[in-house]
Amino acid sequence: MADGTLIVTPFASTKHTAEILGVSSSRKRQLLRILESETPFKQGLYITVKPSKKNKGARKRKSKPLGVSSKTWTLRWKSSKRSHASKKARALSKARKSTR
């Protein structure tokens, strides 16, 4: 196998790529937003923090990708009000287990 071809040109920036491909700056911003929305939880260690009363039960997640300082993001969706099965359901399942 031959040696690889050396690339001497500079690393392509997003602006350059968008310009060459004819993507408008507003569309570029939209795309960057799509990328931003995907990234926070994609890698690293996630720790789910207990829902706090302050932000009405919105869950918080702590993520620490390698080499980046840890950040806490508040998830946009609220956690469900029902965090566990109802008393009735629990009693039923307990009764079923005991009969077995």
Added chain:
Amino acid sequence: MPLRRRARSRRPGNRPASVFLNIPYDEKFEKLYLAYIAGVSALGLIPRATLELRASVRRLDRILALIKVCPFALHDLSRVELDRTPPCTPRFNMPFELGLSVAWDKFGSRPHGWFVFEAKGFRLAKSLSDLSGTDIYLHNGRIDGVFRELCNAFVRRDQQPSVQQMWRIYRDLRKSLPKILRTAGVRSAFEARVFRDVCVLASASARRNVIS
């Protein structure tokens, strides 16, 4: 002073290079299509394909125009096989574009590097024996194979990307693709607008994953 600055930025060496992607446009190839875009973007290059150009211009002219602009060309000949729809014919488009690329390298006014990619070993020796003696990059029809072979084909002195970084860019593209398809109102990734959007997104992801 500003004049001198402008002149400097116009020099070809100061602009990022483009890569002409000669790949099949079918759904079975979608993963490798994204892999090529991710890999090329990770290397700091700009992917170009005939998909992105205006349909009003004749197809052959579009291809020639792109080959002239791009200092590199990647030709994937892994889909040179008979299709099922009658009459069964092999696809000659990709070998033809490879021929154009080779001709531009030999007789053109600018330097042009061309690379041939295949999925199966020794198949090209049978189907296109004129290329014997040329290095063929075998990706085995796999995403990691494409990344590995791109790393073999290109070297960047300062920011040589790793296969893991290419995988990160690929995953970003994979995750964002449904949103891009939805906004474009299409189902196939082989559309002009989708191609452009995916390339810009890959470039942004590459800057984040490779440079930072």
